[in-house]
Amino acid sequence: MTVSGQMQEPLIRLSGVTKYYKRGAEKVEVLENLDLDVPKGDFLALMAPSGKGKSTLLSLIGGIDRPSAGEVTVDGKSLKKMRDSALAAWRSRNIGFVFQLYHLMPALTAAQNVELPLLLMKMSAAERRKRTLAALAVTDMDDRANFRPAELSGGQQQRVAIARAIVTDPPILVCDEPTGDLDRKTGDEILRLLQTLNTEHGKTILMVTHDPHAAARAGRTLFLANRKLAEEPEA
Numbered sequence: 001m002t003v004s005g006q007m008q009e010p011l012i013r014l015s016g017v018t019k020y021y022k023r024g025a026e027k028v029e030v031l032e033n034l035d036l037d038v039p040k041g042d043f044l045a046l047m048a049p050s051g052k053g054k055s056t057l058l059s060l061i062g063g064i065d066r067p068s069a070g071e072v073t074v075d076g077k078s079l080k081k082m083r084d085s086a087l088a089a090w091r092s093r094n095i096g097f098v099f100q101l102y103h104l105m106p107a108l109t110a111a112q113n114v115e116l117p118l119l120l121m122k123m124s125a126a127e128r129r130k131r132t133l134a135a136l137a138v139t140d141m142d143d144r145a146n147f148r149p150a151e152l153s154g155g156q157q158q159r160v161a162i163a164r165a166i167v168t169d170p171p172i173l174v175c176d177e178p179t180g181d182l183d184r185k186t187g188d189e190i191l192r193l194l195q196t197l198n199t200e201h202g203k204t205i206l207m208v209t210h211d212p213h214a215a216a217r218a219g220r221t222l223f224l225a226n227r228k229l230a231e232e233p234e235a
Helices: 054-061 084-094 110-120 125-138 154-166 184-199
Strands: 010-023 026-039 043-047 069-074 095-099 172-176 204-209 220-225 228-230
Touching (some): 043 184, 084 095, 095 154, 110 154, 125 154
Parallel strands (some): 043 220, 095 172, 172 204
Antiparallel strands (some): 010 069
16 A cells, blocks of 8 residues: 555655665665655655664655665656666755754855755856855855854754755755754754745655654654554554
């Protein structure tokens, strides 16, 4: 059975996805024959304890990893059929990544960190600057454009990381424990920002979390257990 959202053509579809890793002679299965439909505009939280495959699932959807079996399709395109170079180009245009750790370059300013993805695109310096400042404005960090990461709080660093994720205007954001390194108040501010990106900017968001408080901010929640997805947590 496919776990789906609204009755419409999904933006993201996983069909019979299995993922395993080899450890010597041992095969460790992380996901097994998993189906998932994610409609455009969804804000989906994926919950499970650590080590149960949530991040692996995000990596497959984001085109960082490939399934051992099955198909991942985004906006009608099969990721399985893309060569590595084509997949990297597709990923830079279509997926924005937000992680628990911010992965900002300490020697660069906030604006320079946000601009980094644009350096891979054919774009004038003026257009890069315009997009960078727009992304910082959306995340309320335009007044910190010239600050370096060490001069920013954890919440501000995560906002810069989110600005970097949206600067190419990707339709999909994949967020791996985006509030896991923050206190509750700051985490709530980040979750409100994600809700705004979803409702006002039309981003489709998939968020991995083990925190029910964070998951409650999403439009719907699915639970990963026994290598498959379910609409209710495991008893």
